[in-house]
Amino acid sequence: MAGINAAIVVVLLATAVGTFANDPDMLQDVCVADQTSDILVNGFPCKNMTKVTAEDFFFTGISKSGDTDNLLGSKVTGANVLNIPGLNTLGVSMARVDFAPYGLNPPHIHPRATEMIYVLKGELFVGFITTSNKFISKVVKTGEVFIFPKGLAHFQKNVSKKPTSVLAAFNSQLPGAQQFAAALFTSSPAVPNDVLAQAFNVDEHKIEMIREALN
Ligand SMILES: *[C@@H]1O[C@H](CO)[C@@H](O)[C@H](O)[C@H]1NC(C)=O
Numbered sequence: 236m237a238g239i240n241a242a243i244v245v246v247l248l249a250t251a252v253g254t255f256a257n258d259p260d261m262l263q264d265v266c267v268a269d270q271t272s273d274i275l276v277n278g279f280p281c282k283n284m285t286k287v288t289a290e291d292f293f294f295t296g297i298s299k300s301g302d303t304d305n306l307l308g309s310k311v312t313g314a315n316v317l318n319i320p321g322l323n324t325l326g327v328s329m330a331r332v333d334f335a336p337y338g339l340n341p342p343h344i345h346p347r348a349t350e351m352i353y354v355l356k357g358e359l360f361v362g363f364i365t366t367s368n369k370f371i372s373k374v375v376k377t378g379e380v381f382i383f384p385k386g387l388a389h390f391q392k393n394v395s396k397k398p399t400s401v402l403a404a405f406n407s408q409l410p411g412a413q414q415f416a417a418a419l420f421t422s423s424p425a426v427p428n429d430v431l432a433q434a435f436n437v438d439e440h441k442i443e444m445i446r447e448a449l450n
């Protein structure tokens with residue numbers, strides 16, 4: 236009986252691991268992305284191993300603060316498969332986010348990854364919203380971490396007098412990001428005003444005002 240129960244547990248665990256996996260598991264040591272290939276697959280096809288070098292696994296782009304001189308006062312610099320081809324099929328990536336005074340990384344989701352941030356310096360008000368609209372938020376400081384579960388709306392805002400930057404880790408080679416304000420009000424072609432007016436329960440003039448403010 237114990238043997239059968241153990242076998243069932245193993246099967247259930249295996250199923251659970253399969254169910255909760257994010258990026259699919261790899262089938263070889265490395266599969267450095269060949270971003271020049273015309274072949275489209277889920278991810279990128281592999282570069283010929285004879286052409287693979289250390290540079291494919293290396294990136295300096297998050298060593299310095301990003302330029303936060305923009306409307307929101309924040310800058311996300313990705314360290315993902317798009318700038319580190321060696322990450323292809325490995326299921327992880329990082330990003331650095333820098334914040335100007337009161338800068339905001341606005342509400343957004345990552346469709347393919349849970350995010351874990353580590354505050355490099357400063358102090359941020361961060362939060363996420365569950366699908367039942369419970370708002371989970373906290374002020375996090377230098378050296379602290381916070382988690383944003385996969386697919387849930389979340390944001391980070393600089394609330395300290397000190398320079399603020401975070402390092403983010405993702406369980407996807409390319410987590411993807413969709414900002415709500417940008418997606419709804421700056422898409423191309425535009426989402427019709429009447430759809431947004433009805434969704435937000437305001438008149439179309441207010442939708443037009445938001446659209447102009449964001450474009
Ligand atoms: C990889 O490149 C080497 C050297 O150019 C070549 O001999 C080999 O056939 C290539 N492999 C594939 C799968 O294209």
Ligand SMILES: *[C@@H]1O[C@H](CO)[C@@H](O)[C@H](O)[C@H]1NC(C)=O
Pocket residue numbers: 333334335336337338357393394395396397398399400
């Ligand atoms: C947030 O960080 C920037 C630098 O990244 C800093 O100059 C600014 O004072 C901080 N903002 C606030 C409100 O403290």
